[in-house]
Amino acid sequence: MAVRFVSSNIISSLGFSTEENFQNLLHGKVGIQTIDDPLLYPTPFLAACIHQAELEERWNETNQKVVIATRLEKMLILSITEALSKTKIDISSSRTAILLSTTKGNIDLLNPIESIDPERLLLWKLGEFIGHYFGNPNPVRVVTNACISGVLAINIAAMMLKGESFDHIIVVGGDLVTRFVVSGFMSFLSLSETPCKPFDRDRDGLSLGEAAGTLILEKTSFPEKGDILFAGGATANDANHISGPSRTAEGSVIAIQIALNESGIAAQNIDHINAHGTATRYTDDMESIAIQRLGLSGSPVNSYKGSWGHTLGAAGIIETAALIESMKADTILPTAGFHSPGTTENLIVTKETLFKSLNTCLKLASGFGGCNAALVLNKK
């Protein structure tokens, strides 16, 4: 029995579909721009935001039930709708479940919005709202584990499919650029004043982004040639500090090792790694150490955060979706923002598109609280 990825959607600063986003990433497009909005932050800052007018337009087209939804809910619902439209899956079936990944959900509701139930600040209520919109009978499981939420959600979805109850899991993730989040990261002095530069010698911080993403996973006894399969996944904690990574990459190493063990694939057979790559000094260094410690330094590495910014609860989903497209096209995407190497351990970071046969890839994520996640994907 195998678990394969059958559809996806990405809504971000670089477009409203996986295809549109992938094309933009291929061409090194950067969605990070200067945002000058005193409601979001007293001074201008950089972030990759979704085109508001287009979001509203698409929402009005889709929302035939004329439901009143928050900005994040519109993003999540549009994302699921588009991913579903490419399949014949019945989302109202009891054999289909929805899994939501988010760090702060409708956090903008801390300033109440008229005609929106303030209880939707609660993440489980947000999940319930999404489930009801689609008429799905199962409880929407909500995963909130800082920036590893998306990858963790994918691991959990695969696990749910290994049981008896479900044939399809719709994993959806999303987070917004809000005053709350911008102020928080600013107080940590972790935002760069230029579009972020993952793994670069001169990197000086991350750029925030907002996005929603959907991945649909399916259980199958007969995977077909070319299918991208879930091969293994794990999470682990550094047990070191709540806001900085382990200097020896303890948690990341453990997570990757367990994921590789589960997949039965050896480190030297990993064709490509899509890292967390936030462009902070410490986390990029930590990832380079993890990669070196596990003998993975020969695999080309990239990060999509120079294009999309760090999309928090959506990151694991949209980045895995892009990695899946990469694997289908045997094309490693360039790392926007990267120019010269500058991590503790050497990494092969892609500056340009690299054509390579991609049969097995690794996705990494790390987050506040010392958490780390790894996911292994395999092409049949």
Next chain:
Amino acid sequence: MTPQITAFCHIKKNQVFLNGKRIFSAGPEVDMREFVKAAFRNTGTKYPKFFKMDDYSKLGFLAAEVLMKEVDESTIEAESTGIVLSNNHSTLTTDQLFQDSIQSDEAFFPSPSVFVYTLPNIMAGEIAIRHHLTGENAFFVSSAFDPDWLTFYINQLFESKKISACLSGWVEMDDQSLEAFVYYVEEGNDQRDVSMQHTVEELNNLYIINDK
């Protein structure tokens, strides 16, 4: 074999119960936050960092502190000991506190030490640091304590050999009250008490054992 629960701790209504027995309490008139601090001092553990944590992390940390005194440290395998927690409000009261620090343009002073705690998995991070647990982590949000989901998820982690032990449960707080129900579960073993199996029924039984 079904994993088995080694110990459980329930904190509610200004009382701390360990394995069903009350071990600490404060009068109902005591502020719940003061109760948590007092309960922590009562454990005898010296850990100044505790007082820098937000309310959610303090509660989770306290429950874990009480619980882990029941676990033989020499039996812990760090890399295969997970922390899987859940609640209803995520970190909402802390979120509100952070929001207060950024609400007005005139008095705009976002606090990094508050912001870092606006993620519920931070309590797992604090517990991991204290007890050196480096295994699987997950935090779920649901409307109520959900033994169905937790037993499914955690037993699957045991089955796939990703964990050999797990600290799990519910750590919840809103403006009115707080509650923590955490337990330590280990691989099934013929020697252990069969009545503490990690099943939905058993978890429910333990959860309500101190209900009055």
Next chain:
Amino acid sequence: MEALIEKLKEQIIKQLNLEDITPADINEEDSLFGEGLGLDSIDALELIVLLEKEYGIRIENPKDGQKIFFSIKTMAEFIQEHQKK
């Protein structure tokens, strides 16, 4: 200067949630980080906020923080030099 040092001790205890510590416990020349009070990186960021909130002083380059926040005394001296409020 003495009054400022005392006030600073109280503000730091409050802002950094240093429970069980009184101003009398803090020696103004002790290092705040490392051996002395054992503050960490998040505390350092909070001290930057404290300077702005209580004294209207913005630290342009956070790397200067190491010198400024070495001890209560160095903090007090910095405040006296730059105070706007």
